[in-house]
Amino acid sequence: MLKATDPAKFDAVGGLAVPSTIPQDERTPVTRTLSNALIVTRREVRDSFRDWRIVTPIFLLTLVFPLLANVMTNAFVGFFVEHGADPLLPSLLPLMPMIVGFFPVSISLVIALETFVGEKERLSLEPLLSTPLTNTELYLGKAFAAMLPPLLASYTGVIVYISGLMLGSQQWRPPAILIVQILVLTTVQALVMVTGAVVVSSQTTSTRAANLLASFIVIPVSLLVMGESVIMVQPYRRFLLWYVSLGLLVVVVLLVRMGARIFNREELLGRSLDQINIRHGFQVLWSQIKGVEGRFSLPKWYRQSIFPAIGSLKDSAAVVAVCIVAALVLGAIMGAHWRLPLDQAQTDEQSMAENMQRFFDLGQGSPHLILAVVMQNVRVLALGTLLAMISFGVAPLVLVMLPFGIIGYLAVQIAGSGIDPIIVLAGVAPHGLFEIPAILLSGAAALRLGSILTKPPRGMVASEVWLRALGDALKLGVGVVLPLLIVAGVMEVLVTPHVIELVLK
């Protein structure tokens, strides 16, 4: 026994036996990150397997449930055969392996919530945070730990179930690609749930709150499994499940980015309450909308707040611009493939001009028409911004791309039918000069609002980052987009028709 009274031995206790310099790490960054993450994973997995609340359901779902499912399948098969519906069996049999695989994977959600927020709740996280492990290493280590045991259980469950069908009285011989498809779907679903659970956990301080928030993951994933089942029973449409897997993989990448950014020491220790602080939230939002020091004036607002906000959107605006061009090209390509029979219309430019004139006369110069045009654009852009919040910014891109795709399609139709393309340009350019920048800016602000949580700036908590992005979207909406849309609306109703008229005449 070492005693304090034994100075020679006490040195070893004090630490002289170990040099207190930082050892040089020769490993590559990736190897180091994975190796450190696996230290965390090993501990977490070992801990999970000591928890009977995790081991028991995994055991039941891995071995007992597949065997019960086999019994049930036999009963169903018997019923189908008895009623002459056995041709339906090849469509229905793959359903059960999906379910058998899904149940153990759902445990990954429980483990993920436990490993992330449970540790926070038990206050065992801070000692871990004070070690040299990076946020990414901790995040990956815990994510692996949440995923590996349920995934292994899921694969085992599927293998046990399918083996039962293959070796039992059914002698079922599913195509290998079907098994691979089921395993891939199971894997990406586990990834979605774990990465989603990390995001949920980072926003709560208790497992209770995390479990409540978990419905945001469980419900969509359950709906997804139901949707996949609908596809699965239609063998000729099963190829769609690869696209579903790919889509889920994209969601995983976005959630991983979001989780890796949110899972940081600042965010984990800075959040001590689950309570909504509306007042502070409003203050942050208002300060971002206002964005000026001292007394407010309109020129100062544009100079100090609006223009810098536009500057900060250059990356998002570039993405939106690329999408617009891509939509035009895609529309044009589709236009070349699927032609409208315009050349059979037997109309000359004179009759077109007369038709247009009658059309314009319906509401020419009406303030109601201007308002309707403006409101239509406002509605679409506002909807895009709202949808951005729940789609990582994908929805506004789709909404922005759609009309440009249609324009590309129509332009090719018109050009192909011998009508002068300048007419299309005349119908778009006058108001487009104002409308397109408004769409570009609004789309960029919405894209950033939706995607910023996947990569929030360092040193800022997620809620503040999001509120500031919302503030930017709102002020640009009011300060730039709305005025541009009003001008575009006026142009579209009062100027564009005359320009088309001139071109046609």
Next chain:
Amino acid sequence: MIETHELTKRYGDFLAVDRVTLSVEAGAIFAILGPNGAGKTTTVRMLTSILQPTSGWARVAGYDVAQDPIKVRSIVGVLTEQHGLYERMKGIEYLDFFAQVYHLPDDVRRTRPYELMEYFGLGDALDRRLGAYSKGMKQKLALVRAMLHDPTVLLLDEPTSAMDPQSAKLVRDAIRELRREERTVAITTHNLAEAQTLADRIAVMRRGRIIANGTFRELSQRFAGLPLMEVRLDQALNGALGELRGMVEVSDQGDTWLRYRTPQPDTDNPDVVRRLTGLGFGIVTLSEVSRTLEDVYLQIVHEDEGHEHDAQSD
């Protein structure tokens, strides 16, 4: 070894740490005192690179906490306020996990947990699950974890809380030993007697600010006045007090005793003794009235509350 300049941490509107400037040299034990919510834990978290300063800077063993967080965390050992152990793990598994995290060489990983656990009297508990440890045992294990990688700087939050007197002494001895090895130890504690016994320097925090900083003697003089001496005599004073006026500031008196304050006890005490013996008094005892850190601390906090009240009135 630890240096901070205008270190500040803000959460929205809430100022958790307000322009803290500190300097602690190698081999010193530094105590941070203060009421709950004073900003002690946030300061320690910034020194451990767990939290990023909002403004200002801090360096630990020459590494900037914001620029080199991994290096800082590699050389700092932290005993957190809540030791938060993994209850399903055994003592040895727990320490081995942290030994891996700190990348201790294999030979050290095999021996050091045993040595430290033996020293703290937990040698027999290594194979027990942590859930079965008593509160004091858990605290000691958490301390072992903090010392496992031989840190240059130790940041200890309430290191002896929940410990029996014997264990607490063991820990205090270990901390003193660390000082002997030129390691720097910063302690945040509510145990003022412990801080007085251990610390070379003491800082008092309140509302995120350092309101006092110095050695116990310096703080004592600044906030509790000049050293207070007490003389006990063999007979009643009977008006002889006037003979001492002009020499020292008499603060209190009884029939056969008196108390006085002096800035220079080394020179004034012999003069007082000479004068009193010259007047025919026999000196029974002459001693300094001891002041505890608790007295000084309460005075510091009281004065700060007064300043705050004045500022609010203005």
